[in-house]
Amino acid sequence: MSEDTARARQELALLLRRLNVELDAVGQRFAQLHGLNRTDVRALVAIMDAARRGEALTAGRLGEAVELRSASVTALVDRLEKVGHLRRSRDDADRRRVVLEMSDSAMAAGADHFGGLAQDMTAAMDAYTPAELAVVHRWLEDMTAVITRHARAEPPAAP
Amino acid sequence: MSEDTARARQELALLLRRLNVELDAVGQRFAQLHGLNRTDVRALVAIMDAARRGEALTAGRLGEAVELRSASVTALVDRLEKVGHLRRSRDDADRRRVVLEMSDSAMAAGADHFGGLAQDMTAAMDAYTPAELAVVHRWLEDMTAVITRHARAEPPAAP
DNA sequence: ACGTAATCTCTCGATGATCGAGATTATCGA
């Protein structure tokens, strides 16, 4: 691989990390605007993602998603419920479980903030052909796979 | 814009967020392995980035980078210095300042963890032509610009 | 030069997020 090729690839990795930092900053800004902390936002995002997939998150699964112990999840849900972003309700099928549902107001606030971002991103993609976007799609999936492998376990890289 | 086009673009945005989550998980894993918390890792990354650009970070600038008040920065630097990841030293040019330097051991640990990731990502890019990578590069820069705008201030989107 | 304002970091006390251990409530299988 030529020097230039290597440099170009490394630059892509750096760009991705920079993008990651800025995306975090967007979440941070949402938190400030609504008087939440970082964890609260991560939790709301996790619940919204689950809702998008059609599942309602339980307290336990939320704890897994944001890597918090059950005691902390209780406190977290207390906070979010107190400010009206969340509702607790017992699962009828398994009454040990507590399912979490976002309030309409929180959903609207999230849609406003992150939806606006998604809209701007979508608009910025006007400058790309479908073929180009397909390349980006493939690249993102490949990179996500690599990153996920590193996130789950120390890579079995050294044989 | 056709339905399919809109969906494809939205899917890219979702992919990007998923990637973001996984990238955070990599940092989380690094933190666990080294007995650090999320903020500590963000701080080390900020210092490493600054070092890459050839600047030495001061305590104040680090606070800006990770969005912490001065009192918290002092505590943060105390923690990292205590475990040997960091050195404080007064700036000779402006003796009010405290410049921060990563220890060799911390630098090595970071290079091992994140460098391994970068290497795997670079390797995964074998499957792309230079032209394709150029498209990805342009897309990442465009998206970063949009995201940065949202991170800095509520977008002046609605005219 | 000199005094004053500005800048940078640190100390202190208070608040709140998180955790570990254990209690509580609900479900399931023998």
Next chain:
DNA sequence: TCGATAATCTCGATCATCGAGAGATTACGT
């Protein structure tokens, strides 16, 4: 029914973060 299992919550302790202000150093105006 009863014990085992699972999900959630309570309690007390710990630690990260903050606001206010102090101490030290530099920059500026006269």
